[in-house]
């Protein structure tokens with residue numbers, strides 16, 4: 402098959418998956434990444450069934466199986482009292498109900514695995530240390546200008562461009578969307594803890610979710626149980642400078658001063674906190690002419706539904722599925738892609754924001770929230786998201 406040629410900008414989880422999915426259909430991909438290496442900061446990622454089924458379809462299931470975990474449940478507790486509020490069924494219930502597992506994984510493991518798959522595809526050329534500066538599109542295709550850190554410039558032509566360049570996407574601007582993401586009043590403290598240091602009460606094969614009016618905390622085992630991934634959300638008026646700024650455990654503990662001793666014990670054992678300010682931007686444009694956007698470039702989303710990477714993976718698979726045989730049909734294919742993705746992305750963004758409000762609710766609303774959780778029970782809590790997890794590429 403004589404395929405089309407694509408420039409995929411950004412080799413994050415979305416860009417790597419898109420390159421792989423397109424190359425497997427016989428298209429030629431130039432995958433352009435501005436970073437010179439792939440050192441992922443230690444942190445975890447939840448891969449719900451809507452994402453895991455796609456990675457399995459791409460042939461990555463066996464490799465993933467060696468590095469993922471599959472928690473049996475989410476245990477939801479109150480930050481102040483430590484009491485269990487409810488549970489969400491995962492493990493075998495998820496797998497049987499949605500036909501694919503709910504996995505947790507170290508981001509570096511997922512990235513390494515995707516990179517290995519990309520490197521073994523002859524149709525993909527991965528170029529590192531090149532930043533996309535400008536994009537021009539016309540009826541014949543697209544032209545990109547790339548620069549290196551030492552000022553070298555080069556141009557590259559392709560039939561179309563896929564912007565997978567993250568929250569601060571340059572390609573999004575080239576697609577005509579000028580609005581920038583907004584800070585949403587929360588900062589994520591992220592860290593990993595050696596499993597030997599995890600308090601025994603929190604060391605099971607489960608995800609912990611702690612809710613309180615000043616923030617919430619999520620933790621789950623990654624790296625075959627060798628590490629506990631911890632994310633503590635702190636509500637704040639202003640974002641922290643830069644990405645992955647180091648955080649002082651003392652400051653986090655004082656924010657969570659009224660937390661139950663078990664949670665304070667856990668948070669106090671960590672000495673490698675990195676801070677990450679949370680932004681989002683309601684999705685409006687996912688395609689224009691010969692440019693398509695995916696993942697955070699298209700729809701930066703708060704992590705309160707654990708769906709940012711999952712959406713990027715869905716986008717990548719959907720893009721590959723709508724791709725035509727002829728370059729002339731790319732603009733129509735891209736608008737079909739947008740019509741299949743936009744509404745779902747917006748819904749996920751809105752649900753993630755709502756989750757933030759529910760997780761951080763004051764006494765009145767949290768009373769009602771807790772009652773609902775108890776009434777629904779573990780499987781009912783999972784079923785609330787059947788629209789999300791039960792995903793098939795149209």
Ligand SMILES: Cc1cc2nc3c(=O)[nH]c(=O)nc-3n(C[C@H](O)[C@H](O)[C@H](O)COP(=O)(O)OP(=O)(O)OC[C@H]3O[C@@H](n4cnc5c(N)ncnc54)[C@H](O)[C@@H]3O)c2cc1C
Pocket residue numbers: 410411412413414415416433434435436445446447448531532533534565566567568570571589591632677695696697698702704707708709710711712713
């Ligand atoms: C605290 C936290 C927890 C999270 N937990 C989960 C979770 O459990 N499950 C989940 O599904 N999601 C989760 N997410 C969200 C998820 O991490 C992101 O949504 C996802 O990684 C986005 O992937 P991406 O490929 O779209 O973008 P990115 O991973 O940001 O990749 C973009 C890439 O583009 C490159 N780039 C940028 N500009 C250029 C340029 N001009 N030229 C060339 N390259 C460029 C960047 O260097 C980068 O490599 C979480 C996020 C946070 C903050």
